[in-house]
Amino acid sequence: MFLQIKDLAFCYYRSKDYAIKNFNLEIEQGEIISILGESGSGKSTVLRLLSGLETPTSGIIRINNQIMTDDRHFVLPEKRGIGMVFQDYALFPHMTVAENIQFGLKKQTKRDKQQRVDEVLDLVNMAKLKKRYPHELSGGQQQRVALARTLAPKPSLLLLDEPFSNLDADLQIKIRNELKEIIKKTGITSIFVTHDREDSRAIADRIITMRDGAAYEWESICTTRKLEDKRVEVLTP
Structure with missing residues (x-):
């Protein structure tokens, strides 16, 4: 198992209620998982805990057999x-596309950095625009640059927080198909959070729905079970 989350719990400072409670999840290498839920359900908090931007109150996170937190x-x-x-792509406005991607590459020679930048630009079909600045790009192009910058250091796990929230409906459909193809080419285990069920169905291998900080697993047979609980929910595909 590539990613294991066990009994994860988290409470924000000065809050009386847990944002995450008894959250359990296992993910295989190369899977694309969607965490689906309404605002305030805790889905983005899970990403922050996985990335280390927040420290859990309790629980275990293990990635590729290495404990990240306990x-x-x-x-x-x-x-x-x-x-x-x-969500906002967080591109540096004063840097070109190539410079934005290269920024995250450390401890490499200049030649190796340039080669890796070209590789990921080809992957996201942005090679011809590498000298442009973010304000000269469309929303979809900015998203692809943000994805390329994240992929450049070859992460073992990819997290995406509401990746389509800033795109109009037509572009959203086009980009989500491109995104799935790009991720599958890399083979990187990925988790993205969204409030849109259609996004989840279009991209994910599995869908985890969240309510009040708790997780449900959606399977191909359209039956979901609340992890480590007795309640059962049925979703219509």
Whole structure:
């Protein structure tokens, strides 16, 4: 099992309620998982806990047989080998496309960096635009650049937070198909959160629905079970 989350719980500072409680999840190498839920369900908090941006109250996160966090360990975000694409893409406006991608490449020669930039630009079909600046790109193009920058360091796990929230409906359909193809080419285990069920169905191998910080697993037989609980829910495909 590539990713294991066991009994994860988290409470924000000065909050009386848990944002995440008894969250359990296992993911195989190369799977694309969607965490589906409404605003406030805890889905984005799970990504922050996985990436190390937040410290869980309790529970265990293990990635590729290495413990990221438990009651005795906490691996810093920059040492987890995780890539994250944010809702607003977070591109540097004063840098070109190529410079944005190269920014995250450390401890490599200039030649190796340039080669890796060209590789990921080809992957996301942006090679011809590498000298442009973010403001000269469409929303879909900016998203592909953000994805390329995240893929460039070859992360072992890819996290995407509402990747289509800034796109109009027509572009959203086009980009999500491209995104799935790109991720499958890389073979990177991926988790993306969304409130849109159609996005989940179009991209994910499995869908995890969340409510009040708890997780449900959606399977191909359209039956979901609440992890580590007795309640059962049926979803219509």
